[in-house]
Amino acid sequence: MLKQLSFVVVAAAVAVACQPPEESAEQAHARMQSESAAVQPLIEARVAEFVAAWNGGDAAGVAAVYTPDAAVMPPDRPGVAGRDAIRELNAGDMAMLPGAQLAIDVVSVTANGPLAVDRGTWTLTMPGPDGAAMEMTGKYLAVWHQIDGQWYMAEDIWNNDAPMPAM
Amino acid sequence: MLKQLSFVVVAAAVAVACQPPEESAEQAHARMQSESAAVQPLIEARVAEFVAAWNGGDAAGVAAVYTPDAAVMPPDRPGVAGRDAIRELNAGDMAMLPGAQLAIDVVSVTANGPLAVDRGTWTLTMPGPDGAAMEMTGKYLAVWHQIDGQWYMAEDIWNNDAPMPAM
Numbered sequence: 001m002l003k004q005l006s007f008v009v010v011a012a013a014v015a016v017a018c019q020p021p022e023e024s025a026e027q028a029h030a031r032m033q034s035e036s037a038a039v040q041p042l043i044e045a046r047v048a049e050f051v052a053a054w055n056g057g058d059a060a061g062v063a064a065v066y067t068p069d070a071a072v073m074p075p076d077r078p079g080v081a082g083r084d085a086i087r088e089l090n091a092g093d094m095a096m097l098p099g100a101q102l103a104i105d106v107v108s109v110t111a112n113g114p115l116a117v118d119r120g121t122w123t124l125t126m127p128g129p130d131g132a133a134m135e136m137t138g139k140y141l142a143v144w145h146q147i148d149g150q151w152y153m154a155e156d157i158w159n160n161d162a163p164m165p166a167m
Numbered sequence: 168m169l170k171q172l173s174f175v176v177v178a179a180a181v182a183v184a185c186q187p188p189e190e191s192a193e194q195a196h197a198r199m200q201s202e203s204a205a206v207q208p209l210i211e212a213r214v215a216e217f218v219a220a221w222n223g224g225d226a227a228g229v230a231a232v233y234t235p236d237a238a239v240m241p242p243d244r245p246g247v248a249g250r251d252a253i254r255e256l257n258a259g260d261m262a263m264l265p266g267a268q269l270a271i272d273v274v275s276v277t278a279n280g281p282l283a284v285d286r287g288t289w290t291l292t293m294p295g296p297d298g299a300a301m302e303m304t305g306k307y308l309a310v311w312h313q314i315d316g317q318w319y320m321a322e323d324i325w326n327n328d329a330p331m332p333a334m
Contacts, residue, residue: 025315028281071275071286073306075242075326108238110310110321114195115279117310119238119322139240141308141324143277143284148192154277155286157308159242159326 032112039111039151043118043144046151047104054102059091066153067145073157075138076164100126104140114146122158137161199279206278206318210285210311213318214271221269226258233320234312240324242305243331267293271307281313289325304328 023031046065053061063083066072072086073079080089094100107120119141128134140158144151190198213232220228230250233239239253240246247256261267274287286308295301307325311318 025281032282073308073326076328076330078328079306108322110282112279112282114192115199115277115282115284117282117284117322119310139246139324141240141310141322143286143308155275155284155308157306157324157326159240159324161243161245163243164330 036111040109044106059087062090063087071155075159116144118142203278207276211273226254229257230254238322242326283311285309
């Protein structure tokens with residue numbers, strides 16, 4: 001009898017101890033802040049790969065930073081989906097803007113497990129019609145998924161800080 | 168001695184049983200799919216509130232769908248942050264586009280706990296200069312945070328499918 005009671009007590013102790021920890025909103029907030037800080041340098045490294053590929057005229061390298069079925073939404077044109085379409089979009093932009101150099105500043109990263117969001121600003125510097133350097137600036141929002149330990153952009157949209165000059 | 172051994176065995180059993188469940192990538196994917204499906208109608212309801220406020224000329228109602236420090240990134244203008252600036256931005260747009268009616272189509276929601284992303288398209292229908300209805304269309308990406316059980320937009324960016332006509 002005592003033995004059976006012990007068993008019940010132990011079983012109850014295990015059951016109580018093994019409740020999945022109920023995360024409070026405050027705990028979730030603190031955990032996400034810590035995850036976001038840890039993920040930010042990883043996203044920044046992927047953004048640096050993206051920028052290096054773009055500035056090197058490597059449209060396939062740009063597309064490789066996206067998930068296979070990513071949605072990319074450029075301004076003043078319809079969106080595209082998938083790495084092939086993304087490669088073509090970027091190859092077209094590189095051809096249209098010869099000598100253009102892209103810079104991206106990651107302003108904020110929010111991560112929760114394998115889902116992260118990255119917000120920032122971009123600058124495109126290019127030779128203008130008069131030979132002087134011309135600059136376009138804008139902002140972007142990108143959604144990243146972690147797949148097999150690596151981060152890939154799944155959704156990407158940007159726009160300009162001012163209307164695009166007629167070219 | 169036997170009693171001590173029992174204690175050690177029970178303690179070990181509790182320790183093993185109480186390992187936090189290690190979620191595999193597949194499990195995380197399945198959980199996020201199910202969470203996204205559950206969250207999508209809640210986000211759609213908030214988007215409907217946003218659209219109703221916009222079409223009713225209620226800029227404060229539009230701003231109330233955002234977090235207090237939300238970042239809003241309209242095309243061809245610099246971004247703004249915070250509900251006051253968001254209210255002013257929307258009041259300005261409503262005044263600039265009298266009679267314009269907004270429609271939003273939520274295409275995709277991805278949720279993981281209190282973080283969600285919503286991607287979709289928008290249409291603005293307004294009286295054109297010749298009296299006939301004029302339509303502008305575009306796409307958007309929005310990041311939502313769940314706070315005290317309610318979803319608020321924390322980051323919002325959109326752009327156009329074609330360059331804005333000069334007005």
